[in-house]
Amino acid sequence: MKKFLSILLALFLFSSSFGQNKEGINIIPAPVSLIQNPGQYTLPSVIKVEADKSSELSRVIKYLDSRLSVPTGYKVLLVKKDPTASIFLSLNTRVDSSLGNEGYILKVTKKGISLRANKEAGLYFGVQTLLQLLPKEIESADQVKMSSWKIPLVDIKDYPRFSWRGLMFDVSRHFFTKDEVKAYILQMTRYKYNLLHLHLTDDEGWRIEIKSYPLLTQVGAYRVPKVGYFGTFSAPTADEARTYGGFYTQDDIRELVAFASDHFVNILPEIDVPGHSLAAVASYPELSCTPGANTYHVRSGEKIMDWGSNGITALVDNTLCPANEKVYDFLDKVLTEVAGLFPFGYIHMGGDECAKNFWAQSDAVKALMTKEGLKDQAEVQSYFEKRLEKIVESKGKKFLGWDEILEGGLAPDAIVMSWRGMQGGINAAKMHHEVVMSPTNFVYIDYMNGDRVIEPHVYSTLRLNKTYQFDPLPDSVEAKYIIGGQANLWTEQVYNMRHAEYMTWPRAFAVSEDLWTPKALKNWNNFFSRVENHFERFDIAQIKYAPSVYDPIFNAAFTSDKKLKVIMATEVEGLDIHYSFDNSFPDQFYPKYSAPLIAPKDAVMLKVITYRGNKPVGRMISMPIDELNQRANKVPANDE
Numbered sequence: 001m002k003k004f005l006s007i008l009l010a011l012f013l014f015s016s017s018f019g020q021n022k023e024g025i026n027i028i029p030a031p032v033s034l035i036q037n038p039g040q041y042t043l044p045s046v047i048k049v050e051a052d053k054s055s056e057l058s059r060v061i062k063y064l065d066s067r068l069s070v071p072t073g074y075k076v077l078l079v080k081k082d083p084t085a086s087i088f089l090s091l092n093t094r095v096d097s098s099l100g101n102e103g104y105i106l107k108v109t110k111k112g113i114s115l116r117a118n119k120e121a122g123l124y125f126g127v128q129t130l131l132q133l134l135p136k137e138i139e140s141a142d143q144v145k146m147s148s149w150k151i152p153l154v155d156i157k158d159y160p161r162f163s164w165r166g167l168m169f170d171v172s173r174h175f176f177t178k179d180e181v182k183a184y185i186l187q188m189t190r191y192k193y194n195l196l197h198l199h200l201t202d203d204e205g206w207r208i209e210i211k212s213y214p215l216l217t218q219v220g221a222y223r224v225p226k227v228g229y230f231g232t233f234s235a236p237t238a239d240e241a242r243t244y245g246g247f248y249t250q251d252d253i254r255e256l257v258a259f260a261s262d263h264f265v266n267i268l269p270e271i272d273v274p275g276h277s278l279a280a281v282a283s284y285p286e287l288s289c290t291p292g293a294n295t296y297h298v299r300s301g302e303k304i305m306d307w308g309s310n311g312i313t314a315l316v317d318n319t320l321c322p323a324n325e326k327v328y329d330f331l332d333k334v335l336t337e338v339a340g341l342f343p344f345g346y347i348h349m350g351g352d353e354c355a356k357n358f359w360a361q362s363d364a365v366k367a368l369m370t371k372e373g374l375k376d377q378a379e380v381q382s383y384f385e386k387r388l389e390k391i392v393e394s395k396g397k398k399f400l401g402w403d404e405i406l407e408g409g410l411a412p413d414a415i416v417m418s419w420r421g422m423q424g425g426i427n428a429a430k431m432h433h434e435v436v437m438s439p440t441n442f443v444y445i446d447y448m449n450g451d452r453v454i455e456p457h458v459y460s461t462l463r464l465n466k467t468y469q470f471d472p473l474p475d476s477v478e479a480k481y482i483i484g485g486q487a488n489l490w491t492e493q494v495y496n497m498r499h500a501e502y503m504t505w506p507r508a509f510a511v512s513e514d515l516w517t518p519k520a521l522k523n524w525n526n527f528f529s530r531v532e533n534h535f536e537r538f539d540i541a542q543i544k545y546a547p548s549v550y551d552p553i554f555n556a557a558f559t560s561d562k563k564l565k566v567i568m569a570t571e572v573e574g575l576d577i578h579y580s581f582d583n584s585f586p587d588q589f590y591p592k593y594s595a596p597l598i599a600p601k602d603a604v605m606l607k608v609i610t611y612r613g614n615k616p617v618g619r620m621i622s623m624p625i626d627e628l629n630q631r632a633n634k635v636p637a638n639d640e
Contacts, residue, residue, distance in 0.1 A: 024152050026533035027132045028191055028509050029516035031158035040150040041108050043068075043086060047076045050085035054078060057089055059262050060123045067131055073143040089123055090116045102194065103159025106130060108151050121264040125192050129156060136533065139541035162472060164436055164484025165515040166195035166268070167508060169500075170491040172202035172279075173230070175246040180497045182259050187501070187543060189263045191512035196260060197268040197348065197486060203278035203299040203318050207247045208269070212333040213284065220279035221247040224300040229457060230492040233301035242298070253341045268400075269342045271334060272350030274384055278304070278318035287330060289321035289362040301492075305355060314355035322384040323364035332391050339395035346415065347392050352402035354381055382408030389414055400436075403428070419444075419488070426474055429481035437485040442470035445507045446490040450548030454621050458493055464531075464549045465571050468510040468524055487511040498544045505538065505545035506531050528572050550610050550618035552577050556632040564599040564625065564632055566606060575610045575617065583607070588614050599625055
């Protein structure tokens with residue numbers, strides 16, 4: 001009964017405050033409870049910060065100083081026991097168990113700002129909320145002339161729903177510099193993420209220095225540079241220079257880990273084996289089961305796999321050999337160095353999309369199967385994963401892998417990251433294994449943001465509304481086994497940092513709320529009204545985001561008399577779709593879509609744009625009639 005009443009109270013507090021987005025409160029992710037009081041607090045030109053135990057709060061104070069002093073031009077001054085202080089930071093002397101390690105209580109009154117928490121991490125995330133209460137100009141990297149900086153008066157109590165709130169950044173398919181990774185960390189912490197999963201190795205590049213195996217970066221970190229649609233490139237020729245790539249030295253990794261720690265983010269390293277290992281095999285061919293591996297090279301984007309209905313068939317053997325003892329010695333040495341660089345308690349070892357057709361031809365693998373009594377290739381991979389788990393655990397770390405590690409038998413203490421939907425995670429949780437949910441249909445942010453006629457082409461679309469529906473905790477499992485979730489940014493089609501931002505935001509806004517905010521408090525319309533405020537903040541911060549949520553959703557079908565019928569909708573309410581079939585560019589004076597359209601007989605192009613009132617908000621989209629005809633031939637029609 002008490003739990004039911006507390007939920008009702010939280011719903012009341014949420015509805016009474018977050019329905020007032022126009023009053024200047026647009027916090028993402030939405031806090032557990034918020035009461036807005038009449039009035040505002042004005043920051044003084046000298047912002048005095050009083051912090052008990054200031055030596056323990058140095059990271060928060062430094063961050064707060066950098067975020068306030070630059071855009072305001074005000075001086076931030078650390079003081080002791082000053083009744084005129086503007087901001088008071090404190091750690092609870094008696095732990096408030098409801099807040100955990102990352103929760104906080106924020107009060108803004110006419111006299112000033114009070115922020116308290118059990119741990120410094122809670123204060124840091126409370127600062128993120130405080131910054132979102134300030135005008136959007138606080139996001140500027142330069143001083144902004146404002147008559148005053150006002151903050152609404154509020155009482156906020158807040159803490160996360162899940163402890164694991166992550167973003168995965170694939171730095172293997174395309175390389176991102178140390179400074180770009182730092183920028184990504186700063187962006188994610190604005191929205192209370194606490195984990196960066198770095199995908200450090202794959203067929204396209206080995207990105208971390210391993211001193212025991214120098215060829216991993218001398219050879220494995222570089223490939224032929226190509227642009228276009230990754231996966232369709234021509235195979236590199238002998239005379240094409242392998243000049244694209246890069247890697248992080250061990251000092252780089254230490255610097256990134258320290259930077260992340262300063263912002264209360266853990267870094268999870270991923271070494272993806274036994275599949276996705278072509279960069280390693282190209283560097284050390286003896287790690288392969290397959291004769292001729294010494295002719296292999298780091299993949300530059302050419303086709304190396306056939307993806308059929310019966311599974312994956314490799315065209316080149318991109319796997320480590322599970323029957324070769326040198327492989328386990330290699331992994332032991334690699335993981336000794338990796339474990340020494342990353343203090344986080346987990347190491348991700350991949351395990352996904354391992355093509356086994358070359359294993360099936362290997363005499364060494366056949367002998368292993370006979371020796372160990374392994375019935376099929378799934379059990380061969382399970383044998384590999386169980387040995388690998390022991391290596392990881394010998395380094396004092398927990399073993400984590402994609403949900404394929406369930407196949408053939410799960411290693412005893414493995415943690416599963418479920419990506420092929422939720423079922424793998426459900427199965428693992430029912431076996432009492434910890435689970436991180438990252439299903440493709442909700443949180444794969446490498447998917448297109450909108451329609452393929454305007455987005456850089458990937459094989460599927462994931463819209464913001466769908467991402468906002470993500471709930472990591474299925475009803476059928478015990479909550480204690482679902483430790484959290486994350487969104488994954490694979491970068492085959494992401495060539496630069498600006499596009500990485502475009503793919504991440506705004507969908508990572510949604511994931512942050514999926515993982516932080518109580519499920520009962522989530523509301524799509526309210527969420528999107530806050531997203532629009534954060535678009536304005538990103539404009540000032542010069543962070544790129546996808547405006548695809550404003551673009552129409554297209555469907556098509558044929559009528560009984562074989563005419564093309566075009567059906568359009570919008571992802572958000574209150575938008576008008578204006579269109580033309582005559583190749584001209586529609587604006588608000590053109591016809592407004594109100595019912596399915598019949599395409600004129602000889603039309604070749606449908607052009608559309610969305611408006612809110614008299615203001616264009618969507619992009620001009622040119623939709624070929626031939627494309628709509630192709631979609632109409634599908635049953636059911638869709639926009640992917």
